[in-house]
Amino acid sequence: MSTRGTDVKRWRSWSLQRRVLVGAAAVATIVLVLGLTAFAVTLDRILYSSAQDSARVQAAQVADVVGKGEAPVEAALEEIPGHGSILQIIERRGGVVASSEVARRAPITKLRPAPGSVALDQVTGIPGETGEPHAIVAQGVRDPRGAEFVVVVGTPLDVATDTVQTATGLLAIGATTLLVLLLVLIWRILRQALQPVERIRSEVARITRVRGRGHLTVPPSGDEIARLAETMNLMLDRLEQADATTRRFVSDASHELRSPLATIIAAIDVAARSKPLDRTTDQGRDEVIASEALRMQRLVDDLLTLAKADDGLPLALQDVDVDDLVDVEVRRLRATVEFRVTASISAARVTGDPVRLSQAIRNLVDNAARHTTGGVDLGVGVDGGDVVVTVDNDGPPIPESERGRVFDRFARLEEARGRDRGGSGLGLAIVRTVVEAHGGTVHAGASPTGQCRFEIRLPGDGASSA
Template sequence: MRENAVGLGKGGTVRRWERWSLQRRVLTLSAVAVTIAIAMGVAAYAVALDRILYAAALDSARLQGGDIVAAISSGEEPAAISISEVASRGALIQLVDASGRVVAASEPAEMRSRLTALAPPPGRIRTAQVTGLPGEVGEPYAIVAQGVRDPAGTAYVVVVATPLRVETDSVRTATVLLAVGSVLLLLLVLGLMRRTMRGALQPVERIRAEVDRITQVRGRGQITVPPSGDEISRLARTMNQMLARLDQSDASTRRFVSDASHELRSPLATIRAAIEVGKASDAPDPGRDDLILAETLRMQRLVDDLLTLAKADDGVPIAASEVDLDDIVHAEVRRLRALGEQEVRASIGAARVLGDRGRLEQMVRNLVDNATRHTTGAVGLTVGTSEGQVVLYVDNDGDPLPEDQRAAVFERFARLEQSRERDRGGSGLGLAIVRSIATSHGGRVVATETPTGDCRFAVTLPGTDDASSAPLSSAPERSRHGVGSPSP
C-alpha cells in the first residue's frame, strides 16, 4: 500500500511538472542547474584558496625552521640560544630534544608542553594542520617539524606553528562574497532568461491565439508573420501554408459533397417520379421500367466512381503485373467501331506497363467515353513508347481546352461551361479517376492539343524494359492487331 502511495505521488509530481508552462520548466531547470554549478564552483574556489594559503603558511614556517636548523647544525650557537636569534613573526617555535622535553621556545609560556607529537629524524621534515594547540581551542595552525643534529651529535626537533586565523578568515570572507555575488548573478541571469524567453515565446503565443480564433470562427484567415526572419517567422509562414491547404481541402470537400448530392438528386428524383406514376396506374409500362433501370444504373456508376476515388484517397495499393496496354486500347477500338457512332482512327504499337489491368482498362474507357461525348466527328487513339515511357493519346475533333482550364478539368465534378452544353450523362468524375489511376501507376495525364489543333488527352506511364523496342510514331501505320488506320 505504501508503494502504491509513493507511486501515485511520483506520478502526481510528473503530471504537475507536465502542466507547467514551457517558460516555467526552462527557468526551473536552468535555476537548478546554475545553482548546482555555482555551489560546486564556490566550494572548489574555497578549497583551492584554503590550500593556497595553507601552502604559503607552510612555506613561511619552513623558512623560519630552516634558519634555526642551519644555526644548530653548524654549531655557531648553542641550540637553546638559536631560537631567540630568529624572529618568530607571530609563529610559535619550540626546540624539543630526543626525549620529548621542550629545551627552548620563542616564548616562556610555550615551554610547558609540546606543540605537536611530530618527531622526524634529523634531516627530515613533517607537516600538519591542526584546529588547535594543546591548551588552545578553536584557532587553526600550520605546523612544520624539522629534525636536526648538532655538531656534538645531539638530536633535536625544531617545531614551528604558524597561526592560520588570518587565512581562515580570508577564505571565509572570500567564500561569502563569492556566494553572494553568485546568487546575485543567478538572479540576474534568470531575469534575463525570463525576459528573453517571454520575448521569444510571445510570437508563438500570438500564433496560437490567431490559429485558435481562426479555428473557432471556421473562417479564412492568415497568421501575422513576424518580420524577424527567424524560426518563429518560418513557423508562421508554415502555419499559413497549412491553413491555406486546410481551407482548400475544406472547400474541396464541401464542393465534393455538394456536387455528389446534386448528381445523386437527379436520378433519385426521376426514379421517384416514375414510381409514383406507376402507383397511380396499374397498367404495366415497359418504358417506365427501362427509365428506372437506366437511372439506377446511372446511380450505380456514380457510386462506383466515388468508391474508386475514395480508395485512391486512402492509398489502396494496386495489384502490379505486366499489362499490354496496346491490347486494352485495341479492345476499345473494336468496341467503338462495333457501336458505329463515330469514326475511329487508331495507331497502336506494342506498349507494356506494370500495373493493375482492371484499373488501366477503366482509365482508357473513361478517356474514350470523354472523347466520344465531346467529339464533333472522329475519335483517335494512339499508343506506343518514347524514351522508355509508354504514351497514350486519346483525341477528338472538338476544340482543345483553354490553357487556364486544362488542370481544373481533372478535379472531381469539374465540368466546364463549354462541356455542360454538350455533356451527355457525364458525372464529372471520369477524368478525376483517370488522373488518380495514372498517378498510382507512377505516371501522369495532361490535357493538351494535337498538332492540327484538336483536343487531346495524353497519358504517360513508366514502361517495362521489353517495351522499349516499339517507338511512338505519329505516321499512319498498321497495328500488330491488324487494325490499319491513319494516325490523328
C-alpha cells in the same frame, strides 16, 4: 504510477518557457555550487601552503642557529622573531628545551624527525590554544656537541580559515546576484523570442474558430519563426481549398440528388395507387422502397443544411414563440406514437429563425422518440435571461465521456447502433449548428429523475408570448 513517472508528466505539462528557465536555473545552480566548492578548496590549499612555507622558513632559521651553535639551545628562540607562530625546541628523545612565550612546556606535536629531515602536520587543539588549527613543521637538527633536537614551528591557520570563509561568502553573494540577473535576462529573452510563436498560436486559434478562413501574420524578421508562419500559411491555403472543395461537393451532390429522389418517390406513389390491391407482395416492396427513399431524402436535406452552415447558416430573424414550437411537436408526437408524451410549457420568446428552430427542436424530439422505452417529456421555461427547452426520454443518460461527441456529424454511440433505426447521425449535429447560430448552447445530460436529457439554452429577448 511511480513518483518518477509523475514528475516526468508534471515536467512535460509545463510551458516551454518555464522548462527552459527551470532547467537553466538548475544547471547554473549546480555549476555555482561546484565552482564555489572548488574555489574554497583551492584557496584553502593555497593559504595552507603559504602558512606551511612560512613555518619552514622559521624552522630552518632556528635549526641553523642551533646547528651552528651560535647561541645556547635554551636561548636560540630569542634570535628568531615569532610572527605569531608557536616555536619549540624539543630534545629528540626528551622534553621541551625551549619554547615561545605563547606555548607551555608540553610538546605541541609528536613528530620527531631525524637530524636533517623535515616532517609536516596539521593539528587542532594545541595546548594553551582555543582549538584553532595550526600548520606544524618539525625539523631535526644536531648541535656541535652531537646532541639531537627537533625544532617545531606551529603557524596558526585561523586567518587563512577566516579568509577562505569571507572570500567564499562574498563570491557566493556575487555569484547568486549574477545568477538572478542571468535568469531574468534569460526570461526576458525567452519571452521576447516566444512572443511571435504565441501570436501565431492565437491567430491559428482564431482561424480555427472561423473554420479555417484567414492567414497568419508573417513577422518581418525573416528568421525561423517567419518561415514557420509562411509554411503554415501554405498549409492553411491547402486546407481551405480542400475544405471548400468538400463543402462544394456535398452541396452540389445534395442538390443533384434531391431531384431524382423526388422523382423516385413520386413514381412509387403513383405505381402504388395504380396497382391492384390484392398484390400484397408488390405493395410491401413498394412500401420498403418508399421508406428508404424518404430516409435518403432526409439525409440529403440534412447534408445540404450542414453544407450551408459551414458557409454561415442563413437566418430569417423574427420574434419566435418557442412555446408554440414545442407545443406543435407535442401534438405531432401524441398523434403518431403510442407511448406516453408529457409536457410542461411556459411562455417564452426569442429572436430567431422559426424554421431553423423548429427543425432543431424536432430533431431532438425524434431522437428522444427513437431511444425511449416508455415515454418522452418536453419542457419550456425561462431561466434568468435564457429560454430553456428540455427533451427527456426514459432511456439511460449518455455517458459523460460521450456527451460532447454525440453532437459530431455521423456520431453514433455503440450502445445505440442496434436500436437507433432511421437516424442518419446528422440530426444532433444540425441541432448544435442551429442553436449556436442563434447564440445558444445545447448539451446532453441527465434529468433530476435520472432520465436522459437534452437541453437547449437560447438568449431571450425579454418578452414573452401572450
